[in-house]
Amino acid sequence: MATVVAEMSMSLDGFIASPLGEVDELFGWYGNGPVEVPTVNEHLTFRVSEASAGHLRPAFSGAVGALLTGRRNFDQSQGWGGTHPVGAPVFVVSHSIPEGWPRADSTTTFYDDALRALEAAKRAAGDRIVAVSTPTLTRQYLDAGELDAIVVSLVPVLLGAGIPFFSGLSKTPVRLEDPLVVEGTGVTHLTYRVRK
Amino acid sequence: MATVVAEMSMSLDGFIASPLGEVDELFGWYGNGPVEVPTVNEHLTFRVSEASAGHLRPAFSGAVGALLTGRRNFDQSQGWGGTHPVGAPVFVVSHSIPEGWPRADSTTTFYDDALRALEAAKRAAGDRIVAVSTPTLTRQYLDAGELDAIVVSLVPVLLGAGIPFFSGLSKTPVRLEDPLVVEGTGVTHLTYRVRK
Numbered sequence: 001m002a003t004v005v006a007e008m009s010m011s012l013d014g015f016i017a018s019p020l021g022e023v024d025e026l027f028g029w030y031g032n033g034p035v036e037v038p039t040v041n042e043h044l045t046f047r048v049s050e051a052s053a054g055h056l057r058p059a060f061s062g063a064v065g066a067l068l069t070g071r072r073n074f075d076q077s078q079g080w081g082g083t084h085p086v087g088a089p090v091f092v093v094s095h096s097i098p099e100g101w102p103r104a105d106s107t108t109t110f111y112d113d114a115l116r117a118l119e120a121a122k123r124a125a126g127d128r129i130v131a132v133s134t135p136t137l138t139r140q141y142l143d144a145g146e147l148d149a150i151v152v153s154l155v156p157v158l159l160g161a162g163i164p165f166f167s168g169l170s171k172t173p174v175r176l177e178d179p180l181v182v183e184g185t186g187v188t189h190l191t192y193r194v195r196k
Numbered sequence: 197m198a199t200v201v202a203e204m205s206m207s208l209d210g211f212i213a214s215p216l217g218e219v220d221e222l223f224g225w226y227g228n229g230p231v232e233v234p235t236v237n238e239h240l241t242f243r244v245s246e247a248s249a250g251h252l253r254p255a256f257s258g259a260v261g262a263l264l265t266g267r268r269n270f271d272q273s274q275g276w277g278g279t280h281p282v283g284a285p286v287f288v289v290s291h292s293i294p295e296g297w298p299r300a301d302s303t304t305t306f307y308d309d310a311l312r313a314l315e316a317a318k319r320a321a322g323d324r325i326v327a328v329s330t331p332t333l334t335r336q337y338l339d340a341g342e343l344d345a346i347v348v349s350l351v352p353v354l355l356g357a358g359i360p361f362f363s364g365l366s367k368t369p370v371r372l373e374d375p376l377v378v379e380g381t382g383v384t385h386l387t388y389r390v391r392k
Contacts, residue, residue: 012348012372012388013362014210025369142354152208156375156388158338160368166209172356173221176208179352179384181377188375188386192208192352 002065002125004118006138007151008165009187015162016135021076026155029187039085052184055153064088065125068117070134074098074108082106086131091121093137114140135165143170147194150176154188198261198321200314202334203347204361205383211358212331217272222351225383235281248380251349260284261321264313266330270294270304278302282327287317289333310336331361339366343390346372350384 008016009026017023033049037056046056064086071094079098082105084090089107097110111117114137121130132138132147141147152165176192183189204212205222213219229245233252242252260282267290275294278301280286285303293306307313310333317326328334328343337343348361372388379385 011369012346013360013365150208154386156372158362158365158368158370158372160362160365160370164209166354166356169209169354169356172354173207174354174356176352176354178379178381181379181384183374183377185374188377190350190384 002122002128002130003148004122004130004132004141004146005149005151006132006141006147007153008133008135008138009153009155010165011155011157011159011162013158013160014164014166015159016165017163018159019161019163021072021163025157025159029153029155029184032186033184040083040087041080041085044085049185051182052187052189055182055184055189059086059129059131062087063129064131065128066091066121066130068093068121068130068132068134068137070094070136071098073134079106079108082108084108088128088131089121089124091117091124093117115144115146118146135163135167138165139168142174142194145171145196149194150192152179152190152192153184154190155186156188198318198324198326199344200318200326200328200337200342201345201347202328202337202343203349204329204331204334205349205351206361207351207353207355207358209354209356210360210362211355212361213359214355215357215359217268217359221353221355225349225351225380228382229380236279236283237276237281240281245381247378248383248385251378251380251385255282255325255327258283259325260327261324262287262317262326264289264317264326264328264330264333266290266332267294269330275302275304278304280304284324284327285317285320287313287320289313311340311342314342331359331363334361335364338370338390341367341392345390346388348375348386348388349380350386351382352384 035053037046067090175195179190179192231249233242263286371391375386375388
């Protein structure tokens with residue numbers, strides 16, 4: 001069975017982007033180290049600390065079987081040119097299907113319902129990870145009891161304002177296990193299992 | 197010179213208490229372990245994991261030279277009976293002085309100005325730690341460039357709502373060094389130095 005994991009870089013005050021969606025203050029750790037982590041996109045190689053490389057490599061070496069994201073993320077990335085750097089099929093939750101999609105050269109598909117998208121992503125992932133990469137979907141899957149783990153790549157900065165990772169949760173408190181901690185450079189990776 | 201340190205227990209979504217000020221979900225780690233950490237209050241002994249004991253002990257063994265807090269915290273604790281468990285003099289920032297205070301049997305004093313309170317606390321602390329234990333003062337001292345470190349005792353829970361540790365900061369981003377990490381049970385202690 002697939003494991004559903006939400007993963008984002010977050011400031012110490014809980015934001016995954018500035019109010020305008022900028023991530024410069026949070027993504028520095030993807031490029032501040034000596035160890036290369038290649039992706040399926042030959043133009044995109046991360047350069048991270050040894051610790052962060054150990055944390056990142058599995059995701060970029062087949063551990064992720066499906067990716068769940070939202071329309072804004074898809075649009076901002078221009079659909080990753082058809083193939084996400086992780087190399088897994090992408091399931092986009094969106095009220096409409098963007099022009100020119102779906103494409104014959106891409107495994108990216110579109111769903112107007114978050115739970116049906118999750119179902120399809122789980123099927124595609126098999127025993128691997130379904131990676132969730134938006135706060136909105138994270139909230140919806142947490143509320144639905146569908147999230148198995150949360151990975152916070154905690155960045156040592158206070159942004160003061162921005163888009164929160166966690167907000168609008170309807171079933172709280174959500175209790176988590178103690179995290180697995182990986183100490184990177186400019187980031188602390190915290191992997192929490194959700195208690196069910 | 198004193199080191200000014202803000203320290204609080206915080207949920208993964210950034211809250212240091214429920215909307216009503218309750219801390220039950222966040223303070224479990226103070227009593228969930230086998231190692232006793234005594235305080236100057238003979239009725240108050242913490243029972244924590246070995247890791248958390250190592251984190252806590254210095255504060256309760258003289259490392260804290262002064263404590264800065266707000267009126268709500270003072271009132272809720274009924275002035276700690278005159279002596280805070282840390283054993284250091286307490287500097288309360290408050291617009292008014294509560295009835296019956298100051299007391300001859302207590303080193304607790306009152307200031308209507310946060311920066312003058314900090315000055316007095318620093319003098320009292322000498323080369324030791326000035327501990328700041330409210331979000332409001334944390335924000336004020338961060339904005340004033342007076343905070344040297346932030347200790348987040350990060351609790352594996354999402355509260356969904358509550359009183360945030362960090363809010364209303366006027367000078368952002370505030371950049372921090374990578375944290376010292378202590379992995380407790382039901383808590384991860386993260387000590388960040390503030391970059392100046």
